[in-house]
Amino acid sequence: MLEWLAGSILLSVFTGSIYVVVSLGLTLTLAVIKLPNFAHAEFLTVGAYVGVVVSAISPNHLLVIGAAAFLFCAGLALVTHRVAFRPLMNRRVSIYILVLASFAVAQFIRYGVYTWASLAGILNANQNISIYSLANIFGTELTNVYALAILLAIVLSVLLELFLNFTTLGKSMRAIASNFDLARISGINVPTAVDVMWIIAGGLGGLGGVLLGIYTTVTPVLGFTALLDIFAVVIIAGLTSFTGTIIGGYVVGFSQNTLMDFLHYTFDVPFGYQPLLPFALIIIILLLKPTGLTPSSQTMISAIRRLRRSSKPSAEPKVDGSA
Structure with a gap:
């Protein structure tokens, strides 16, 4: 029983960590330009295939493979923005048009990957990455990939929060999120800030694709099958909260694994309901x-600042004792 529980929890944490890494990019897009980008999941597919190609050339170098996937998908995201989304945004089209455009971009990328993978003979492929045990937890192996996924989820979440709140470029993104027109007329370099946002979002999607592709067969619909789960994470998070994205990722991960195992073995619920x-x-x-479960990070920071101000003792009025 203990071995089963440990294995289920570890798998839930691993799955949740992948969802966190992938969903951080979508949360960033929603926070800055308010776009629910349905093409985001395709960066996951592309990243997984980059992992297949790079691992065939340089096997077992997980950091190199992850960096290659991040950079390639970051470039792809920037291209999709420059070609499809920026011209539409410059025309001030409605968000509904942008959402439809994201569907079109997703289809274009997916079938482009399908065509390339078909010609290359890797419609169903696997990454050449060695998986080895770092520790044994109640009979369950903590592998190098599990540990890396958990570490990346934590580190990337913290770095993204620090970037948005304590760097000039991050503050520019927050200003754009607050008021796009005001940010533009106040002298903020909006095109550069939005370009960087797309680079980060696409890179995170590609990195998550590498992690997911290690334990699953890589196919052209890998990202599409995970799309609804990614949106489940950001909806649970409140759409624009990075702290909530962490919580949402693990909520979805545990619901798909530990909760499903409990329902199956206790109430005989079929795994098809997962x-x-x-x-x-x-x-x-x-x-x-x-x-959503959590407020946005900026809301929490503002609340902390108000709490600090209210906790400071007020200055006592001076009393003039002279007659």
Whole structure:
């Protein structure tokens, strides 16, 4: 029983960590330009295929493979923005047009990958990465890939928060998120800030694709099959909260693995219901708290600052004792 529970929890943490890494990019896009980018999942597919190609050339170098996937998908995201999204945004089209454009971009990337993979003979491929044990936890092996995924989820979340709140470029992105027109007329270099946002978002998607592709067969629909789960994470998070994205990633990961295992072995619920659980949680959370589990990071920072100001003792008025 203990071995089963440890294995289920470890798998949930690993799956949740991948969701966190991938969903951080989508959360960034939603926070800055308010775009639910349905093409984001295709960066995951492309990243996984980059992992297949690079691991065939340089096997077992996980950091090199991850860096290659990040850079390639960052470039791809920038190209899609420059070619498809920026011209539409300059025309001040509605968000609905941008969402439809993201569907079109997703289809273009997916079938482009399908055509290339078909010609290369790797429609169903695997990455050449060695998996080895770092520790044994109640009979369950903690592998190098599990540890790396968990570490990346934590480190990237912290770095992204620090970048947005304590760097000039990050503050520019927050200003754009607050008021696009005001940011533009106040002298902020909006095109550069948005370009960097796309680079980060695409790179994170590609990095998550490498992690996911290690334990699954890489196909042209790998990202598409994970799309709804990624949106489940950001909806649970409140769409624009990076702290919430961490929580949402692990909520989805645990619901798909540990909760599903519990329901199956306790109530004989078929594993076919596994994809339903995250969306059942979405409905429950939206009914109880429509804004998601957590407020945005900026809201929390503002609340902390107000708390600090209120905790400072007020200056005592000076009393003039002279007659």
